Amino acid sequence: MENLSWRPILAVDHKSVGKRFLCLALLCIVLGMVLSLAMRIHLSRQDAGLLPSVAVPAEQYQAMMLVHGSLMVFFVLVAAPQCGFGYFLLPLQIGAREMAFPFLSGLSFWMTVSSLCGIMASFLAIPAAGTGMGMTLWLFSVACFCLAMILASLNICVTVINSRAKGMTLPRLPVTVWAWLVTAILSLLIFSILLAASTLLISDRFAGTRFFSFRIASAAAHSVLWQRWFWFFAQAEVYVAMLPCFGVVTHVLAVYSRRKLWGERVAVLGLCALGLAGFCIWGEHMFASGLNPYTPLVFSMLASSLGIPALLLILCWFRTLWGATLRLDTAMLFALGFIALFLSGGISGIFMARHTSAGVGANDALVAGHFHLVMGVAATFSILAALFFWFPKIFGRRLNETLGKIHFWVTLAGVYILFMPMHWLGLLERENVLTGAGSLGHILSMTILVATTITLAAQILFFYNFFWSVWRGERSGTKNPWRATTLEWFVDSPPPHENFGGGAPVVFRGAYEFGVRLAGEDFVPQHLAPERIAKLR
Amino acid sequence: MTERSVLDDFELIIEDIGGGGRPPFDRDGGDYGDGGRRSPGASFARKYAIAIALAMVSILMFFMAVVAAFLVLRMTSAKWVEFRIPNLLWLNTAILLASSATLELARKRLNAFDEAGFKKLWMLTTALGIAFVAGQSIAWKELLAAGIHGSTTLAAGFFYVFTVAHAVHLLGGICALLFVGLRKFRTSLVTRNAAAEIASYYWHFMDGLWVFLLALLYFGK
Numbered sequence A: 001m002e003n004l005s006w007r008p009i010l011a012v013d014h015k016s017v018g019k020r021f022l023c024l025a026l027l028c029i030v031l032g033m034v035l036s037l038a039m040r041i042h043l044s045r046q047d048a049g050l051l052p053s054v055a056v057p058a059e060q061y062q063a064m065m066l067v068h069g070s071l072m073v074f075f076v077l078v079a080a081p082q083c084g085f086g087y088f089l090l091p092l093q094i095g096a097r098e099m100a101f102p103f104l105s106g107l108s109f110w111m112t113v114s115s116l117c118g119i120m121a122s123f124l125a126i127p128a129a130g131t132g133m134g135m136t137l138w139l140f141s142v143a144c145f146c147l148a149m150i151l152a153s154l155n156i157c158v159t160v161i162n163s164r165a166k167g168m169t170l171p172r173l174p175v176t177v178w179a180w181l182v183t184a185i186l187s188l189l190i191f192s193i194l195l196a197a198s199t200l201l202i203s204d205r206f207a208g209t210r211f212f213s214f215r216i217a218s219a220a221a222h223s224v225l226w227q228r229w230f231w232f233f234a235q236a237e238v239y240v241a242m243l244p245c246f247g248v249v250t251h252v253l254a255v256y257s258r259r260k261l262w263g264e265r266v267a268v269l270g271l272c273a274l275g276l277a278g279f280c281i282w283g284e285h286m287f288a289s290g291l292n293p294y295t296p297l298v299f300s301m302l303a304s305s306l307g308i309p310a311l312l313l314i315l316c317w318f319r320t321l322w323g324a325t326l327r328l329d330t331a332m333l334f335a336l337g338f339i340a341l342f343l344s345g346g347i348s349g350i351f352m353a354r355h356t357s358a359g360v361g362a363n364d365a366l367v368a369g370h371f372h373l374v375m376g377v378a379a380t381f382s383i384l385a386a387l388f389f390w391f392p393k394i395f396g397r398r399l400n401e402t403l404g405k406i407h408f409w410v411t412l413a414g415v416y417i418l419f420m421p422m423h424w425l426g427l428l429e430r431e432n433v434l435t436g437a438g439s440l441g442h443i444l445s446m447t448i449l450v451a452t453t454i455t456l457a458a459q460i461l462f463f464y465n466f467f468w469s470v471w472r473g474e475r476s477g478t479k480n481p482w483r484a485t486t487l488e489w490f491v492d493s494p495p496p497h498e499n500f501g502g503g504a505p506v507v508f509r510g511a512y513e514f515g516v517r518l519a520g521e522d523f524v525p526q527h528l529a530p531e532r533i534a535k536l537r
Numbered sequence B: 001m002t003e004r005s006v007l008d009d010f011e012l013i014i015e016d017i018g019g020g021g022r023p024p025f026d027r028d029g030g031d032y033g034d035g036g037r038r039s040p041g042a043s044f045a046r047k048y049a050i051a052i053a054l055a056m057v058s059i060l061m062f063f064m065a066v067v068a069a070f071l072v073l074r075m076t077s078a079k080w081v082e083f084r085i086p087n088l089l090w091l092n093t094a095i096l097l098a099s100s101a102t103l104e105l106a107r108k109r110l111n112a113f114d115e116a117g118f119k120k121l122w123m124l125t126t127a128l129g130i131a132f133v134a135g136q137s138i139a140w141k142e143l144l145a146a147g148i149h150g151s152t153t154l155a156a157g158f159f160y161v162f163t164v165a166h167a168v169h170l171l172g173g174i175c176a177l178l179f180v181g182l183r184k185f186r187t188s189l190v191t192r193n194a195a196a197e198i199a200s201y202y203w204h205f206m207d208g209l210w211v212f213l214l215a216l217l218y219f220g221k
Helices: A014-048 A058-094 A102-125 A133-162 A175-206 A221-257 A264-280 A282-289 A295-305 A307-321 A330-352 A365-395 A401-431 A440-472 A530-536 B006-010 B040-076 B088-111 B115-145 B154-182 B192-219
Strands: A503-505 A514-518 A521-523 B014-016
Touching: A014 A058, A014 A102, A014 A365, A014 A440, A058 A102, A058 A133, A058 A175, A058 A221, A058 A365, A102 A133, A133 A175, A133 B040, A175 A221, A175 A264, A175 B040, A175 B154, A221 A264, A221 A282, A221 A307, A221 A330, A221 A365, A221 A514, A221 B040, A264 A295, A264 A307, A295 A307, A307 A330, A330 A365, A330 A401, A365 A401, A365 A440, A401 A440, B040 B154, B040 B192, B088 B115, B088 B192, B115 B154, B115 B192, B154 B192
Parallel strands: none
Antiparallel strands: A503 B014, A514 A521
16 A cells, blocks of 8 residues: 555655556546447447447537547546656656656646546536536636646756756657657647637636637637637647657667667657647648648648658667567567557558548548547557556566456457447448448447457456556566666665655766676666776676 | 675665755756756756746747737637727836836846845835736726726727736736745755846746737737
8 A cells, every 4th residue: 555655645756746647547547438438339329229228418428528538638648658657757767856846746736636526527517508517617627737737847847957867968868758858848838828728718608708709700710719729739739648658668669679779869859850740730630621722731741741750760669679589578568569559540640641631521430540549549558568667666566467468468459459440430431331230330330349348348457457466466576677777777666765865876878778798787777887887897 | 586686786876965954956967067067056046947938938828829819810800899908008017117127126236235225126126016917907997997898899808818817927926026035045045146037037028028918909909
């Protein structure tokens, strides 16, 4: 029980806050999964008239979709990789004793909790609506989450810029730290935009202003104004969720392949380029809204150009893996699974980027399948890779590898059986060849429902493994079970108060010095002084 | 699992940077090399300076998003109803600009080791800031009494959003001024000079932002 650091609940040290963010994300995954299963059951019934008595009114279904999306995107995909792992590991990896502003760490967590409570309350309030109370609550909660993320981003940026250990120059930063830094900069910009949009909408609902309902030249312009702001945030938000995942996967691949990360600077450049391009392509989702005829072409080209930095990252991953003797632990399996999902989901993204096709069905199953595969599931695989990798450091115990591998294979098969037919279903929707019991559309819909159920059931295995391992898992024994080079692996597990016993390490080299023979090992830690290396040789 | 491993030879060697009951402080970043280490106080001040700079970027993004909406709706609105900006706003602007001047004079006094002169001018700056916010609230009352609400016209809606959001941010600045003016810095890692300098960044930024917003409201009406 002491591992979870529930007491004192108001502790603001980076490890407590990081663990709380991770626990919050796990809770939201469960809530989000329950909602997604309910939605699939509803859709299957709608398609074929099966499974009666579980249908929900349209407004309730919309509310479910909104809350499912909010939970998964805000509290899982953004909070877990950036604030969960970021808060816990960032000071350890850069050799700092604490985040720059511990109070802001705690404040951002409690604001996130408040936001979650508001969103769940809005879910209960929406169906009873007519009053608009549910949407107002949701808006306040989103504004609160924006503020929380702005504070968290500011904290992360200042910590990386100002609190690095002696010798921890920018080129020596682990790729994970680069990913957290780029993500924090991007978050700082885009959450401010969403906060502004939410403020005006709240003002419309409370102060009687009419920014979104005033009589303007085009009737459609009301919603377009909100959409533009929203997509300015939401398109970049994809990269806020994905960039830390890229960092984690790159890091895990290097450790398990026991190879120096190929093109480390290229990978960092790729991360920065993805962040920059992600900030500029908001119009990709506005093709159908009546933009200037030339604008979609520009956004289409920008969106397609994202393939270049993504390709650079993929090149680094494959070149690192090439010829390596892989150790296929669960963390590595999830990292490889991430690459598979990112590639297969990313291919359909190239077609989405075409301005002639992207507006055809903004809400159809093809877009849903693409989005879930490349962002939702791939990012979740990366979160799981990080959890299996850093679990011994966070809790001092290991997750069970056998259960982990079973969980991995069932989940991987489940998500492919779930989302590939969803792509197909989307194509059929666009061709208008659906509906009716016994049709191909119905068969696909039922396949998706069955795969959803199996995939979600497999997650029970993970939760069992997680909670069992926290209290009864095998003790990690050594500080550095994966024989990694970064600083966090050379302090006790779990790390002590102030991380480095009130002192500070000194860093002498980069984070991926693998394949170097030293004292019977094949790596050189970041902190090992040249004179000690000479002695060990 | 606890047998001695060769990994123990890689034991992390820690530099003592001030444990043993002394208050924690941050160290310099790695980019300064072995010889270029700064004092803990300088690092502490740098931390706040970076935080304020990033906060200003975030605030700027917030206001620019609203400014973009103002410009778009101004150009696409079928009927943009103007309203007269209260004259009091010009006086408020003069007060705010004067506060920036007194703040700089206060910092000069501080750099000249004239603590008493600094305190007087610094508190005058704070009073001018409070006077500005009070003046803004009088302007809102005037407008409301004249029947101009946020719902009356789009222009009025933007006026209220810009001025209220700016006032809220300025209140944060007033708190910072009070903190620097009233706190005893003898035991702190940050000097009063550094704290005053960091507070001045934010205060001047809010001044510049207000002048821009006023120009936008005046010329864009």
